[in-house]
Amino acid sequence: MILPIISYGSSVLKKTAKEITSDYPNLSELIANMWETMYAANGVGLAAPQIGLSIRVFVIDASPFVDEENMSVKEIETINTFKKVFINPKIISEEGNLWDFNEGCLSIPDVREDISRKEKISINFFDENFEPQILKLNGLTARVVQHEYDHIEGVLFTDHLSSLKKRLIKNRLTLISKGDISVDYKMSFPKKSRK
Numbered sequence: 001m002i003l004p005i006i007s008y009g010s011s012v013l014k015k016t017a018k019e020i021t022s023d024y025p026n027l028s029e030l031i032a033n034m035w036e037t038m039y040a041a042n043g044v045g046l047a048a049p050q051i052g053l054s055i056r057v058f059v060i061d062a063s064p065f066v067d068e069e070n071m072s073v074k075e076i077e078t079i080n081t082f083k084k085v086f087i088n089p090k091i092i093s094e095e096g097n098l099w100d101f102n103e104g105c106l107s108i109p110d111v112r113e114d115i116s117r118k119e120k121i122s123i124n125f126f127d128e129n130f131e132p133q134i135l136k137l138n139g140l141t142a143r144v145v146q147h148e149y150d151h152i153e154g155v156l157f158t159d160h161l162s163s164l165k166k167r168l169i170k171n172r173l174t175l176i177s178k179g180d181i182s183v184d185y186k187m188s189f190p191k192k193s194r195k
Helices: 027-040 061-068 075-079 140-150 163-178
Strands: 045-046 055-063 084-103 108-125 132-140
Touching: 027 045, 027 055, 045 140, 055 140, 061 075, 075 140, 084 140, 108 140, 108 163, 132 140
Parallel strands: none
Antiparallel strands: 045 055, 055 084, 084 108, 108 132
């Protein structure tokens, strides 16, 4: 089932999400819905807070990045097959140089900015079968994981911007939070307060 994606301005996107246990109700159905929702919105990642659930779960399919320029054959193979479910993940290290990449977010449509992140990470997590996993990632796969991990920490990519950049996009963010935008996927906007 395709679920609405929660927009910028919703409080659930700013909360630190809670861990879940293997008996979390309807977990398989939730994961299936997250995949379907992400693909319907042409995303490469989706975190549970983006569908209104403050739990530590996200899904990633990095294959759309295969078209990026200047990639080796090995990088293309890695990205093209990088499709994973992350449950209760914990980034245990971030290493290497900082590098900029133009990021966007399904919860913040039509806003893209260069974000600086470390090039390598190590992460522990449980997969969809609640089997423990550890991965060492670099480049684009590390970046997508860092972006989705931020979501379960209550951090948006716009939080990484300088105060000047934040001021420059403030009006666009306000319009998004009011629902004054046009997108080609289902979205849910913060409820307007009554006076």
